[in-house]
Amino acid sequence: MIEMKRQPTTPGEILNEEFLKPLNLTQRAFAEHIGVEVKTINRIVNGRQGLTPEIALRFAAALEVSVEFWLDLQKAQDLWRLKNSKIKLPKPLKAS
Template sequence: MSMANTSGMKRRPTHPGEMLREDFLVDYDLTVTGLADALGVSRQSVNELLRERRAVSPEMALRLARLFGNSPEFWMNAQRAVDLWDASQAIKEDVARIQPLDAA
């Protein structure tokens, strides 16, 4: 299994909420209320996601993928990249102290 290399990134990956806010809402001429109605979720849920105060859950990824005609993996991968970046920044020094093992 391979893992994405996030150590070389100089900036935080784009949050899925920013993608929705800056690209999808504009391209599809949607409002927060319109998006919430189309997804079948509360306006508060959508607003928190757009303001990057909420992560994309697997359930939301399924809803977004169905609405916009892409894949749930698109949304989950975008969220995963943000989560890994945030975690790597939070424990950077601790991880640097770990000595990698040599294969026998």
């Protein structure tokens, strides 16, 4: 398994840098376009909230990028955070 040393880019950073800025869209305008509250977009852009499948689907429809793209970004972020947390994992099971 390949270990990730650096934190993956967040979906919010991708949204902001690759879509909102180039399209000259504010968070408010994007939020209104996809039908969510602006605070939701702000939290995602600032890394304080992850993507739900519903939000990923809205992003995909509005930005013509697959829902899997957005969900994969979120999955990478979630797994990185878990692997770098203090979670205690069980030992592997062994056949007796």
